[in-house]
Amino acid sequence: MALSVGCVVAPPLSQTAAVVALPFVGALLVPLAVRVAAERAGYAAAAVALVCLGLVTDLWRRGVHGTVSAEWIPTLDVAFALHVDGLALLISFLASGVGVLVFTYSAGYMHGEPGLAKYYAVLLAFMGSMLGVALAGDLVALFVFWELTSITSFLLIGHYSDRDSSVRAARKSLVITVAGGLFMLVGFLLLAWAAGQGGEPTYVIAALVDRAPELRATLGDVGLFVPTLLLVAVGAATKSAQVPAHIWLPDAMEAPTPVSAFLHSATMVKAGVYLVGRLRPLFLPAEASLVGAWTLVLAALGLLTMTVCAVLAVQATDVKELLAYSTASHLGLIVAGFGFAEAAGAEAGAFHVLNHAAFKAALFLVAGIVAHEAGTRRIAELSGLRHDLPITAAVATVACLSMAGLPPFAGFYSKEFLFDAAYETAHAVGGAAWLFPVVAVVGSVFTFLYSIRFAALFYGDRPDALGTVHSPPAAMLAPAVLLGGLVLAVTAAPQAFVDGLIGSTYGATVPGEAGGFSVPAPTKLSPPLVMSAITIAAGAVSYRGYGRLHDGLGGLLAARPALRANYWYDGAMASLPWLSIRTTPAVQTGLLRSYASMAVGATAVLALAGYVAAGVALPVPPGLGPGVTAAMAVVAVVAAVAAVAVVRAPSHVAGVLTLSILGSMLAVLYVLVDAPDLALTQLVVETLVLVLFLLVLHRLPAFYGEIGTARAVRDGALSLVVGATVAATVLVTTAADPNDVLATTLSERAGLPAEHGPVLVDWGGGGNVVNVVLVDFRGIDTLGEITVVAVAALAVLTLIRMRDRGETP
Amino acid sequence: MSAPDDERPPSPYDRRTTVILRTVTRLVVPVTLMTAVALLLQGHNLPGGGFIGGVLTVTALVLVYVVFGGSYLGETLGASGGLVAGYRALFAAGLGVALVSGLVPLVLGGRFLTQAVFFVEHLPLYGELEVATALAFDLGVYFTVVGALLVVVAEVGAE
Incomplete structure (x- = not known):
């Protein structure tokens, strides 16, 4: 057993990543293995663990040490980094080595138990997550694998999902460890923030440790050093069952015993102490x-x-x-x-x-x-x-x-x-x-x-x-x-x-x-020896x-x-x-009107608060410009009259018809301001809405009920606020004129260039700028919108069908 | 407006429409559908597009619903009863077409939802024909809108 110190080999990315990825691949194949080999699938899982153990042993034998990283989310400075050193190797040895033994043991222990596919799949996924925690080289990857171990642990503790005590125990462990993990995430974000203050923002642990004194100073200056330490400590303490978060661990013994041996003694609970060890040189x-x-x-x-x-x-x-x-x-x-x-x-x-x-x-x-x-x-x-x-x-x-x-x-x-x-x-x-x-x-x-x-x-x-x-x-x-x-x-x-x-x-x-220490033989009487005695x-x-x-x-x-x-x-x-x-x-409340009030009221308040927070000045409209013709004014007045008439309509039929007048006036307005696409859409939608109203009209009460003054005032005020918000939004957004760059670029690029080859990619190639924007320049927005349309249809379908089955009132 | 006496009419309107309305509908619906398809196809260069074409198509079909009753369309199309399933498949297919039309450029080395314009030269009669891949995406939009709105109309109308 000799480690060739001095000849440091950088970790090979593919081999290190394979250690983490193999168990997950194995987890996907487990249902197949269980179908083919039934209870002997445990040995197949043990073989996967054995391969991981072999790869880890190879990393150790070659004296691999260091960090490799691959691009992950570059816009957030997050890399997918893997780090190999003594601590990572020790935890990896435990995860894969005890894994081999536990899978072998499970093949005997789980004899005749139900849910073998779930059991082995989740156990393998856990092993992959644990190896991920051990080998993670950056804080985000560490956090992701960390939470994965919590989730797999939850599934394993609740393996006997028909037992109340299992379910309670699983929930307890999940609540405590995941909540702790979120504290830890905030701590990680603070560390990354501190790194960004004095240089390149990074989540890579090795880079953070290299800059530890600077980070401590940055955090200390704003009084965040101890809070960051505490946040990370909460994560470690909940995971490693430290007082007073220790209560989930005894309950977790509801899990099958091999799980207890693997997760709740040898590996997962070690994630917390691993984190303490990993970040020790940082703090x-x-x-x-x-x-x-x-x-x-x-x-x-x-x-x-x-x-x-x-x-x-x-x-x-x-x-x-x-x-x-x-x-x-x-x-x-x-x-x-x-x-x-x-x-x-x-x-x-x-x-x-x-x-x-x-x-x-x-x-x-x-x-x-x-x-x-x-x-x-x-x-x-x-x-x-x-x-x-x-x-x-x-x-x-x-x-x-x-x-x-x-x-x-x-x-x-x-x-x-x-x-x-x-x-x-x-x-x-x-x-x-x-x-x-x-x-x-x-x-x-x-x-x-x-x-x-x-x-x-x-x-x-x-x-x-x-x-x-x-x-x-x-x-x-x-x-x-x-x-x-x-x-x-x-x-x-x-x-x-x-x-x-x-x-x-x-x-x-x-x-x-530092690279090693020596184990003293207890030959002479030292204070620790006395304490042991x-x-x-x-x-x-x-x-x-x-x-x-x-x-x-x-x-x-x-x-x-x-x-x-x-x-x-x-x-x-x-x-x-x-x-x-x-x-x-x-x-x-079960009342549509109160949900509607909450939704539009909250939207208005959030939007207005946003404007106030951002300090947006409300631009004063420059009066009725030369673009406004008499025809437009007439149409606008008719629309306003129709709007008042909608509110005062004595019955639904009258209300729907006057609403449709309002919509049609808007369509005419669009025609007058040279927006044929908008006008077309408005007209067609208006027609459709009218027909839909006719379909449901007979279901509604024929007359509006009387409303009290208080509610009328409240609803009126809400309407005014919402209307004011929309008006302010229109004014603010249209006042921000991006120097016509956007408009000219769009209209130039939408059409065809004078000379072109057989294939065009950069140009829209269409005469209708609006449509080219919809399907080409902003195609992803349109994709989102049609998804919304489809989801809305699904929602209607589900609600109506569920009512038939008596699942909703 | 009271409901008819029998237990559950397919639609409360089918027995109360006049000959005039039915005749006009027979004339108007084909024209409307043609217009809708024209709006869809010309959308790249003239007013129109997948969304407008889709909504117009639905309007025409809703007219059929209102005038001839909920079951007429299904009987005519030979899909009585399973019409909503068909609409569901329609909007699912529409979303799929739109998504695939966005994924194809990825395979060809472009970015998601990149659209291109092809020019097919030396065609008989046409000479040069411009084909925009955006049309595929627009077709996806069209089918999604038609399918989704018809699901809503059919389900709400059946109530």
Whole structure:
């Protein structure tokens, strides 16, 4: 395992893009595969993941490092960039490698389950999105893939869509993660804005990181540095289930267990910590003070999550619930690690990403085996499983000891780094900073407790209530064993893994140049070692009271529901329908006239407000110019009289007829001002409208009802405002004379040039300028308009047909 | 204006039209349709175009609706009952024609909705004939307008 440092290869665009694109192509082909191979389609999906893993391994082996980009939306300075470095490769390894195992495991676990095509397709699409998040080189691509992982996660959590609890859990995860993603998007836009202030606007992460000091200064000057940091942190925290957004993760365990292992332990929840690591060099100056905004926000958030979720894991009653809280807790550890400005912090974060993925994915697969073979996931009902599941028990033991942070297992080293960072920070800063190491130790004690509790499922006496426990199929056992082997491998040779990949992962998360670190052997008594000793001793002592602790915490949370974040989430969700029910009657009156008033009133207000905001001066019309003839004046007067008559018409028939007089007068006016096309259109439309009115006339009441004075005044005022808006719009738009450039260009280009070849592209070639504008120069507008006409017809069709089916009142 | 006594007339007007109206309609509708097509075809050089031609066509057909009743047109065209489906297909086809006429230039290396003018020379009788690709787009507009408006008329008229 040797990385040829110094010989840096730029990433090949096609190969890197293929890593991201392949799973999506696979997802499209899954329905076919399921039809052909039924349940064995899982192996086909595993093969796709294996190809991705191979491509990622090849990128890693060749020492690829850097950004490639392709044009995407150049007008918005958005490029589609892919970035390869240690961090990207680590997450890609997890996504594709755990992907191979999970697809293989699924082939056994999903035996006889419905909806296999949907399951594998969405799972593959998720893997592609996750690889996209890992390899995205610009913020927009990152955001798109990020939200794609949220959506695929939503679909997978709600896989059993006929279960209420699944649907609720899926919705909860979607609401929380997507809402967080939107905060993050605003943060990204602020970063891009800051980049545009002092130079080229860009979304490419590498370019932003290169200019990090300048961006921090720009944002700091306008007081937006901390808000930007917070916005991005909200995105990361919701995705990585940090307190108080951790509540979606335990609910997400409604998903099939392979999904929990893949999305909700090894990969998707890592997107948040990935983001923290990725943007760390952007927000954290190289010569940072030990406790800056970055550390205050993220180290505090991470340690809080680590402790709170470890406590919650102790009170969990379900195997997967315990693992879910434990996942949130370990994500907190990683966030806290990246949060510390100390080098050891980033080392802890980078190393623990690998360690956690290995032991937690293994434990989820173990939980799946237990649930599948023993038929229950309740911790209280499970014990002594090592008699029935000896290999599973061995895997679980190794993984649990690593999770507990016991030496010499892999998890011990990453926890040591965290203790080191916390202690050094506290030592240098003093005062309240001593809370960092204290909270870290408290959280670790609880971590130790639940880790041992999970391992204890396999030891002790086998309860009689437990029925027959079968041996798991090889497809389910092999992935778990492989992950257990990975834990052992990291345990045996931590330095090799650091040199191979984690070192460059760490390098990607620190400002400036850094390429590796060394894993110290615990030979001499250092403060972190003492902290570990305290953790283990306290854990071992208090484990005897685990039962009382578990019951006490459960009782406390039951007695004081306001302590749970879920209480507030449920309250907020329940208030939404309440709000909707209260506001709907005011907005949705069911009366056409109130909708019409709202629509035209809002249009008028928006237009007028736009003019006022833009400071448009109302041009005074230059009086009746020489262009106005007596005939025009007569026609205009007749039209005005007809308009008054429409309003005063005693019946519908009279109203429709007078309206048609008004329309015809307008047509005559068009003729008089030399606009034959307009006149034709006006006449034809007028005729058609008249006939349509005749069709519906017998449906309407014969007479208008009496209206009250108040309504007459209100409607009259609205009419005047709308009329004034239209008049102002006409005056403003016609006063803006673009030096006749437009008119002359159009009329010149519409016709034929004096000399021409057999084919003309630049010229309209028509004598009717209006029509040439419609079909040629502004053809795309016309296309939009006929689309509107078609949609309107569809709407009429749908409304009338739906009424026949009783779907509308 | 009260509805006739029977349960659901195809249109409330069909039995109340006079011989004069029916005769005039027979004469006027073909002329109107010819005019509409002429407006469509000459639109590039003279007043007219797809939209005007389409609306005029619909007006002529609505006249048939009003005077001869809703089912007459379907019976005459041999598509009794399925007429609305035909209208739907018509506006879908119209949109399709307009869209495809915009996409063809993309294939040929131009930009979306680029229109060209071809000159076919040395034709017997005509000499030189000017063919604008915009006509294809205008045909799309025409069919969309005719189909969509007839759907509205037929559905509202059937109420």
